[in-house]
Amino acid sequence: MKRTVDVSIPIGPVHPCWKEPARVKCETRGERVISAEVELGYMKKGIERIMKGRPWQEVMFLAERVCGICSVIHNMVFIEALEHISEIVVPERAAYLRVIVNELDRMQSHILANFSYCYTIEHETLGMYLLDTREKVMDELERITGARVTCAFIVPGGVRFDLRAEDVLHLRASLDILEQDIKRYTGIFERGPMIALRSRGVGILTQEAARESCAVGPTAKASGIADMDRRLHHPTYQKLGFVPISRNEGDNFARIMVRFQEVIQSIALIRKCLDQLPEGPIRGGGIPGAGEIAYSGEAPRGELSYFIKTDAAGRVLEISIQTPSIMNIEACCHYMLKGVASLADVTSTFVSSDPCIACTER
Amino acid sequence: MTLLQSLKNIVRSKSIHVAYVDVGSCNGCDIEVLACLAPRYDIEQYGIYVHNNPREADVLLVIGAYTPGWEEKLQSLWQKIPDPKVAIAIGNCPISGCLFNRPHTLVDPPVSKHIPIAAQVPGCPPRPTEILSAILSVAPTVFKDFEVRK
Amino acid sequence: MALSLLYYAQEFLRGEWAKKFLAAKTAPLVTPPHFRNYPELTGKTCTHQLICMMACPAPGAIDVVMTPEGWKPRIHIGHCIRCGLCVEACPNGVLTSGRILESMFYDNTKLSFSFRIDVDTEKCMGCGNCAVACPVNKLIDAQMSHGGRASTDDLLLKVSEGKCHVLHVEKCTGCKTCENHCPNEAIRVARLLEAIHSPEEEL
Numbered sequence: 191m192k193r194t195v196d197v198s199i200p201i202g203p204v205h206p207c208w209k210e211p212a213r214v215k216c217e218t219r220g221e222r223v224i225s226a227e228v229e230l231g232y233m234k235k236g237i238e239r240i241m242k243g244r245p246w247q248e249v250m251f252l253a254e255r256v257c258g259i260c261s262v263i264h265n266m267v268f269i270e271a272l273e274h275i276s277e278i279v280v281p282e283r284a285a286y287l288r289v290i291v292n293e294l295d296r297m298q299s300h301i302l303a304n305f306s307y308c309y310t311i312e313h314e315t316l317g318m319y320l321l322d323t324r325e326k327v328m329d330e331l332e333r334i335t336g337a338r339v340t341c342a343f344i345v346p347g348g349v350r351f352d353l354r355a356e357d358v359l360h361l362r363a364s365l366d367i368l369e370q371d372i373k374r375y376t377g378i379f380e381r382g383p384m385i386a387l388r389s390r391g392v393g394i395l396t397q398e399a400a401r402e403s404c405a406v407g408p409t410a411k412a413s414g415i416a417d418m419d420r421r422l423h424h425p426t427y428q429k430l431g432f433v434p435i436s437r438n439e440g441d442n443f444a445r446i447m448v449r450f451q452e453v454i455q456s457i458a459l460i461r462k463c464l465d466q467l468p469e470g471p472i473r474g475g476g477i478p479g480a481g482e483i484a485y486s487g488e489a490p491r492g493e494l495s496y497f498i499k500t501d502a503a504g505r506v507l508e509i510s511i512q513t514p515s516i517m518n519i520e521a522c523c524h525y526m527l528k529g530v531a532s533l534a535d536v537t538s539t540f541v542s543s544d545p546c547i548a549c550t551e552r
Numbered sequence: 553m554t555l556l557q558s559l560k561n562i563v564r565s566k567s568i569h570v571a572y573v574d575v576g577s578c579n580g581c582d583i584e585v586l587a588c589l590a591p592r593y594d595i596e597q598y599g600i601y602v603h604n605n606p607r608e609a610d611v612l613l614v615i616g617a618y619t620p621g622w623e624e625k626l627q628s629l630w631q632k633i634p635d636p637k638v639a640i641a642i643g644n645c646p647i648s649g650c651l652f653n654r655p656h657t658l659v660d661p662p663v664s665k666h667i668p669i670a671a672q673v674p675g676c677p678p679r680p681t682e683i684l685s686a687i688l689s690v691a692p693t694v695f696k697d698f699e700v701r702k
Numbered sequence: 703m704a705l706s707l708l709y710y711a712q713e714f715l716r717g718e719w720a721k722k723f724l725a726a727k728t729a730p731l732v733t734p735p736h737f738r739n740y741p742e743l744t745g746k747t748c749t750h751q752l753i754c755m756m757a758c759p760a761p762g763a764i765d766v767v768m769t770p771e772g773w774k775p776r777i778h779i780g781h782c783i784r785c786g787l788c789v790e791a792c793p794n795g796v797l798t799s800g801r802i803l804e805s806m807f808y809d810n811t812k813l814s815f816s817f818r819i820d821v822d823t824e825k826c827m828g829c830g831n832c833a834v835a836c837p838v839n840k841l842i843d844a845q846m847s848h849g850g851r852a853s854t855d856d857l858l859l860k861v862s863e864g865k866c867h868v869l870h871v872e873k874c875t876g877c878k879t880c881e882n883h884c885p886n887e888a889i890r891v892a893r894l895l896e897a898i899h900s901p902e903e904e905l
Contacts, residue, residue, distance in 0.1 A: 204604060204629065209582045210574050211621075232621040233576045236658040240651075247895045251759040251785060252651055258580025258677065302583060321590040328587070329734075336738040336800045339580040339677050342785045345897040350790070351802075352809040473811055475898040503818050503892030548579040593731065644760075647780040651760055676760075676783035681731045 196224075201536060203232055208537070209306065210547035214523065216536055223536060226527035228519055233551040241509050246272055246346060246478055249506050253496075254340045256511060257549040259302060261340050262295035263489040269344045271485035271496050276346075276504070278476035284348040285426045286463045287472065290361075291334060291343050293456040293463075297368075298327040299490035300408075300449040300456075303544040307446055308379075310538045311388040316378055323371050326364055333357055348473035358464060369457050376450040389443035393526040393539035396440055403521035406514045407492025408452065409543050411436045412444035420488040430462050442542040449544075478504030489514050491544055513549035553699055564610075565695040567599045570687065571609035571633070572642075575626055576619030576652075576659055580677040581643040585613060587680045595684060600691065606632045610694050611687060617645035617652050617659035618666060630667045636698045638670035638690055639663075642683060647672050738786045738800035740777050748773040748796045753815055754788035756876045756893050764788055791815065791895075812900050817874040818892040819859075821866050825888035828864040832880035832889050833857070838873050 197218050203211035211232035217224045237256055241249045246269070253268040254261040266288055273280060280288075301324040308317035328338050334357060335341035335350075343350055353361075379385055395405065400413035410418060416436035421427040435451045437444040480502045486495035492514030499508040522543040530536055572585055588595040589602055596602075606612065606629050618626070630639070641663055644650035649661030663669060670693075673686045713719065733739065741764075750766060750773040758764045763781040766773050775788070775797060789802045791813045806812060830851065833839055838858045839846055846852050851861055858873045859866055859880060866889065876893045 203625075204571075204573055204606065208604070209586065210579065232619065233574070233616075234619055234621060234658055235576050235617065235652050236656065237652070239656040239658075240654045242656070245893055245895070247757065247787065247893075248651075248759045251783065255578040255580070255651055258578040259583055261578075261580065302586070305586075318589070318591055321587070322592060325587065325590050325592045332734065333736055336736055336786065336802065337784065338679065338737075339584065340578075340783070340785075342787075347897055350811075350897070351805045352811075354808070471899055472809060473897045473899055475896050477816075477894045477896050503820065503890075504894065505892060546579065548577065644780060644783060648762070650781075650783065654761060672780065674780040674782075679733065679737070681733065 199533065201533075205537065208541070210545075212545065212547045214527075214536065214540060216527070216533070218533070221532045223527050223530045223533075226523045226536070228523045230519075230547065230551055233547050235552060237552040238509050238511060241506050243505055243507070245503070245505050249509070250345070251340070251342060253511075254342060256552050257489075257513070257546055258339055259299050259546060260295060260490045260549075262292050262343065263487055263494060265342065265344045266292055267485060267487040267489075267494055267496050268498070269346055270487065271483050271498050272346055272478045272500070272504070273476070274485055275481035275483050275498065275500055276476065276479040278347045278478070279474055281348055281471045281474050282468050283352075283470045284472045284474070286467050287334075287349045287353055288344055289426050289430070290353070290460050290463050291331070291341065291349075293460050294327055294331045294334070295341070296490045297453050297456045298324050298331065300453050301327065301372075303490075303541075304379075304446055304449050306541050306544075307442070307538065310541045311385065313382070313385060316375060316382075316385075319371075319375055319378075323368065323375070326368055326371075330361055330364055333360060345473070346478055347476040348471070352472050353467070358467075361460070362464065365457050365460060369454065372450060372453050372457075376447070376454075379446060379450065386443065388535070388538060389441065389446065389542075390439075391441050391443075392535050393442045393522075393530055393542060394440050395521055395526050397438075399525040400440070400521060403525055404517045405492075405521035406517050407488070407490070407544075408445055408448040409518045409521055410492065412448045413440040414438045418493060420486050420493050424487065427459075430459055430466075432459065442539055445542045445544075482508075486512075491515055491518060491546060491549070511552060513546070513552070515544075515546040515550040518543045519545050519550060553697070557699055561695040561698055565692055567601070568611055568687070568691045568694065569609050570595075570600055570602045570611045570613060571604050571606045572602070572613035572615060573606075573626070573629060575614060575616040575622045575646070575663065577616030577643060577645050581615045581645070584677045584680050585615065585642060585683060588684055590680075593680045593684055595687070598684075598688060598691075600687060607634070609633050610637060611690060612637065612639045613642050613683075613687075614639050614646050614663050614667070614669070615642045616663075617649045617661045618663050619659055626663075626666055636694050638694050639667055640686055640690060641669045641672045642686075643678060644674055644676045647674060650676055736801045738784050738802060740779060740782055740784060741775075741786070741789050741797040741799040743774065744795060744798045744803075746794050746796050748775060749794055751793060752875065752877070753791045753793060754797065756815060757787040757791035757813065757895060759783070759785060759787065787813070810900050812898060814896045814898055815876065816894045816896070817871065817876045818894055819868045819871055819874060819880070820890045820892070821868060822888045822890075823865055825886045826866050827886055827888070828861050828866060829885065830861040830866070831883045831885065832866055833859040833861055835879050835883040837877060837879060838875060
């Protein structure tokens with residue numbers, strides 16, 4: 191006689207698969223998840239409160255530390271918002287350099303997300319391959335900006351360091367190696383029968399559900415929504431002819447594949463940038479002034495918005511940040527996790543949406 | 553100390569289990585700890601196994617500036633780790649609060665107020681090599697002169 | 703059978719193999735020279751302009767101390783976030799970190815500081831605490847009277863007609879002493895940092 195039991199199982203906050211503390215409470219019958227709820231509040235530091243009343247040179251570093259994985263885009267969105275407020279013009283070379291560093295950062299973030307997923311489904315070999323590949327990206331990031339994680343590269347009116355001729359050669363050489371490696375790993379992931387068993391058809395997010403839950407970034411792109419990519423509205427990306435990627439499956443497999451494809455796309459974008467890189471100054475100067483703006487950019491996890499109000503001396507009076515992970519966590523808990531067949535798939539589904547708890551709570 | 557115990561200690565100090573707990577960082581130090589797993593740094597060649605289970609750990613890596621959400625939870629986590637144990641503070645946050653230790657903040661650094669810290673790795677974030685050398689320097693001291701209490 | 707035993711013996715009795723098996727495996731990794739490490743002294747003379755402390759985004763990471771050899775910046779490890787702004791902002795090149803100084807020379811970039819003092823006339827009570835506390839005022843007019851009134855107009859801050867007035871903002875060093883001594887939060891100093899190319903080379 192089959193028995194159905196209702197159990198509420200908490201997962202986390204300290205869990206072997208998760209890098210950051212969050213608790214997912216699953217209502218289960220047998221092992222099938224009926225509903226899931228996420229409990230946050232382990233990482234709240236009050237960054238927005240600290241930012242108030244500070245000049246850009248202090249807020250810039252705090253903005254980087256909203257999220258350590260995608261630090262460059264936080265820096266970029268904050269600085270570009272300030273530039274829009276005070277009409278600072280960025281030299282063209284600096285705009286291209288920003289895109290190069292931003293895409294390198296996106297690559298390392300995506301590779302890290304895919305590593306976490308492979309690690310969670312216990313495919314450690316592929317995970318380690320990816321982590322080793324990520325080190326190559328980090329090397330390039332370090333060569334250009336001088337730091338591995340918190341680069342502090344983008345300042346109002348330009349960037350901090352120029353790209354040297356020998357760095358361009360290094361970058362091109364490692365992009366070739368990276369492209370080859372990532373294509374190989376994409377093949378392993380796409381054709382692996384064991385990976386398919388753990389990934390295909392697990393944690394499905396339909397297009398309607400993705401729209402309802404306001405999912406963004408690779409999570410939405412895997413469900414067939416690609417028009418919300420903020421890079422389409424960025425002038426430099428428009429010059430590069432950026433077209434977002436989308437897939438239709440909407441399962442864990444599609445989310446990881448979208449990230450792999452975006453890495454390949456980022457490599458192409460960087461190559462295009464290097465080809466078109468104009469000569470000229472890298473700094474235009476300019477001091478931020480008074481004004482307010484809502485500005486957004488595309489982080490590795492999706493749309494990132496800053497609302498900033500500054501005073502005449504360029505100090506931040508009010509700031510509010512909307513990070514992509516909060517929407518993706520909503521989509522994950524209320525739509526993807528419903529009907530997941532086993533508890534082992536709960537962790538892998540949660541990781542596949544690439545949640546960044548530090549961003550979410552700030 | 554019996555001969556058997558000292559032999560056990562020598563063997564166990566060659567196989568350290570590491571757990572990490574994030575008490576409110578920006579994630580930068582977490583991924584640098586993860587990068588230690590990468591084949592380039594390869595923390596496992598030194599007999600150090602990184603996983604996230606406090607019940608099996610010898611070394612606890614504390615990352616982050618101690619947010620109010622971890623009030624009492626960190627102590628209970630620390631008590632769950634079997635003896636002998638040490639904690640290493642990774643990054644500036646557990647040492648000084650880094651950029652977050654400003655007026656109107658919610659964090660309450662340093663972490664050494666709450667649990668005993670054996671070593672500190674400064675940097676925002678520290679390089680994986682720095683984390684690795686810190687763990688390696690602490691590892692032999694964990695099991696030194698350890699005796700099971702009767 | 704014998705051949706494979708021989709092969710194994712040949713493989714495992716090598717000293718190199720045993721060494722690799724017992725000791726650590728990868729070569730010790732070196733920090734690349736382009737990594738922005740903690741700032742180090744170059745040996746150039748520090749002129750105590752404190753621009754490094756103005757630029758530093760981390761609380762308590764750098765201070766400038768008097769040593770027998772003169773003023774020297776001191777980095778507090780555990781607070782420093784290795785951003786390199788102090789290296790870039792220093793007008794004398796006292797500090798160095800990674801390739802920053804080299805890049806600044808090649809790219810011809812610099813960070814320029816200017817200061818701006820805002821006095822909220824609604825809140826200002828004219829107590830003169832700011833003018834008396836100001837270290838720049840002290841150098842110009844050591845005799846400044848209680849209440850911030852003075853005969854000379856060379857000063858940075860001066861109280862006249864019951865309000866504080868900013869006379870020569872270009873003399874400000876951005877130390878924020880006035881802000882800390884104001885009882886009513888009426889005076890605010892803004893440190894304006896601008897990332898530019900050095901002007902000499904453009905001419």
